[in-house]
Amino acid sequence: MADVVLVKVSKVYPGGVRAVDAIDLSIPHGEFVVLVGPSGCGKSTTLRMIAGLEEISSGTISIGGRVVNHVAARDRDIAMVFQSYALYPHLTVRQNLEFPLLRRRRHPSWLLGLLSASYARRRREEIAAMRARVESAARTLEITGLLARKPKELSGGQRQRVALGRALVREPAVFLLDEPLSNLDARLRLEMRTELRMLHRRTGGTMIHVTHDQEEAMTLGDRLVVMKDGVIRQVGTPIEVYAEPADSFVAGFLGTPAINLVAGDARLEGSQATFVARRPAGATSAPGAPPPTIALPPRLAEVASRAAGSARTIPLLLGVRPDAVRPADSGATGAIHAIVEAVERHGDRVDLRLDAGGVRLAARIDDAGTLREGGTAAVSLDLSRAHLFAADAAGKRLR
């Protein structure tokens, strides 16, 4: 069993930069975990600390119950796939796959094989077993036909498979994947994503995958670890993290187009609450039109009043996913009037960018109908899945 447990792990670089700040994370055996966040959030550093390529400044990392803080990378029973693949350019694909196994043989010496027949026999068996593992990994990844080639004769996708194969032959306790798909073109990336999932199901190993691509993270992971500035902002299944984001950063990071985070004030009157959007500083368009005023449903009104305490108004962020912004009749109650700034047709859906009294809104709808850029539109917000976030820097979701 290879649980990976991080306790208060920090990485401080010389010069005082805190790349990773006291993170706690527990990954049970067999799970596919994705570390996701913008560049510089500490996700790669975390992975490299687990790999043993980066020393940790404080805390403990254990793999399979064994603390590995001072264990060399090669003795941690891990395998890593690098963004650049890191295939040995002077070796053939077969030699690349054999490489990690050759270094781990128990009977490596041909000289001793000359002296002792039993040693020679065990050595031969070991080599045969090694060959079998390489063949089997090559079959799994469908690269059997490439075994005699050098890396430079392979396409990006094939190199990626070989890099995966080199990790696979080791049969390690933990697979570490450092943005392995980011050098592939868009179509290949989708294909490899599916293959990675299937590979995980087949091997049943623990996989820790690092990416900055939120879509990749959502589709791959059993669980996501969303990081920012060296801190874990939220850990959860993709659905949890998407539907119940811990804060405005997580809400904004996951989902395309990004969630609408509208700044404004909640005005409380009894059990009713109204959200008055604030015109952002510097907003130029739609002069004269007031920013929208939105009546909050009872659930959000209650949340707002809890947050406000005795105050009558409270500054908040209203988070509404673009698919909850829907076309409405211009005369309907609560309809928001906006100018259509951009219409992006994707075939099966249409993304709109709207300007409602200086407040930018993204909408995802099925059909643009008669909407055109520069025209006007009336939309309503479906607030059943909307969230309220504190307006401070932490931006915690209010419950």
Place this chain on the structure above:
Amino acid sequence: MSAERILKAIAVLAALLGLSALTIFPLWWMLVVSLETPANAGAAMVGGGDVVKVWPSSPQWSNYAQAVEEMGSRRSEGFGEGFKDALANSTVITVLVCVGTILSSSLVGFAFARVRFRGRQGLFLLMLATMMLPGQVTMIPLFLLFRSLGWIDTMLPLVVPAFFGSAFFVFMYRQFIAQVPEALVEAARIDGLGWLGIWWRIMLPLCRPVTAIVAVFTFIWTWNDFLGPLIYLQREESMTLAVALNGFRNQYGNLERVHLLMAASLLTMLPCVLLFLGAQKQFVEGLGAGAVKG
């Protein structure tokens, strides 16, 4: 093709041919003189162009056999014994120096490029500074050092220093290795290699273009080195080809025997020419290394 382009091509070709002729001229002159009769060769040293033809009217191939026979120390013991001695000495010293230089320079260059340790930058600069010392400055202290070690009249003073790296080649290896992606080193660490393993199994094979340059230069310098063997090797039978050639010249420096000197010189430089031709592809790759990502 337009007339202008044809003219341009002709001009370029003519320039290249002219430069090639300039480079080849001394070699051709050596070859022709080495095949001349003693009288003609001697006259060529005085009269030059009047006597030497594009190709001798009756090439004296026996000059080569005679040059080999009269070279080196043990010429009395049979045909070419002295030449064989000198050839063997040159070969052993050159091969050992090449191997030593490549192993030590690449190892040190690898350490400077990849291993983080305190004082790395300072040590590197110090090493580079040693390149500024002219050989003449260190000649006498080195001689005293080797004498106190009892190494005089052995190959050791010529060979052992090569196993301690050469500043310039360390620099070359360092620059090349610094361009190898860090991920390769990390992958190798995870795959179970230590520093020495990474050097031997990953870096040395990747450094082939640099190694080709180092090998060719070291070979040529060592093969043609005159001063080193002259200083440290005293017995006649331990001298190298370069020194044997010199002994030859003192003996036959008189103008009648210049044909033999040329024949012996051509024989001596043959391995260098062959090596360069053989390693040319690697060599050119190495000179352009780093220009294009591999």
